[in-house]
Amino acid sequence: MAQPTEGRAPAYIDTSKASIARVYDYALGGKDNYEVDRETIERVRKVAPEVNQLAIDNRAFLIRASRFIATQTSITQFLDCGSGLPTAENTHQVVQRLQPEARVVYVDNDPTVIAHGRALLEDNELTHFSAADIRDPQAVFSDPAVDGFLDLDQPVALFQIGTIHHFEDSDRPQKIMADYVERLAPGSMVAIAHFFDPENADSDLARRMEQVFVHSPMGSGRFRTMAEIQGLFPGLEMVDPGVVPCYRWWPDGPQLGPEDAVQRCIVGGVGIKK
Incomplete structure (x- = not known):
């Protein structure tokens, strides 16, 4: 999945701090996120793999x-x-x-x-x-x-x-x-x-x-x-x-999966x- 690079981030976006919206975007498989956003989900994944x-x-x-x-x-x-x-x-x-x-x-x-x-x-x-x-x-x-x-x-x-x-x-x-x-x-x-x-x-x-x-x-x-x-x-x-x-x-419908x-x-x- 292609991810945006911090070097191309618009000037109004602070890529030093995670954005709630971008963290959700990453969790849903989106591409409008940065490394700092992905870090949040990856940290949680260590305690909850299905985060x-x-x-x-x-x-x-x-x-x-x-x-x-x-x-x-x-x-x-x-x-x-x-x-x-x-x-x-x-x-x-x-x-x-x-x-x-x-x-x-x-x-x-x-x-x-x-x-x-x-x-x-x-x-x-x-x-x-x-x-x-x-x-x-x-x-x-x-x-x-x-x-x-x-x-x-x-x-x-x-x-x-x-x-x-x-x-x-x-x-x-x-x-x-x-x-x-x-x-x-x-x-x-x-x-x-x-x-x-x-x-x-x-x-x-x-x-x-x-x-x-x-x-x-x-x-x-x-x-x-x-x-x-x-x-x-x-x-x-x-x-x-x-x-x-x-x-x-x-x-x-019914829950078929675990x-x-x-x-x-x-x-x-x-x-x-x-």
């Missing part, structure tokens, strides 16, 4: 949640926070194939992602991009790319897929999500995928991965408990089966604001 499965299941959950909302609800507005780098089956591709009039706003302040986000604006008038900080709901909702494009008085599907586990506890992630939910119109839906500490035999694996992630060049990746993750859906009515390992949330322990260390769920 790429975290990114794969995270992405698959995004696709299934997008398809579910586009086909099973009347929501046609999507706010994808921490969208990351474009790959196969992005949110707008999934939902606009099913609901051609669907409007999608991606939010990400990673310089590499911003460059790709601007390209999206050229290709699709129903897909916009915001460079707001997803840790600041007020900044997100007041950005003209969001407020001027989505009708925030109507239901919105809010995605935080693989983002909140990069928030430190000091960021008060439950408070941030309560702020997001408060700003959403009734009928809105919230989809979250998050690294998970099962508090059972797999807990040691989760905590070993966490230690490597937070001490890697990326510097983040918290594995939270079920109670902590459920607290990210304040006052929402959960869609069955609730918060479960991502690969078990409305799977496309289940990796890593797969039990990332969960997802979708809640509805009544």
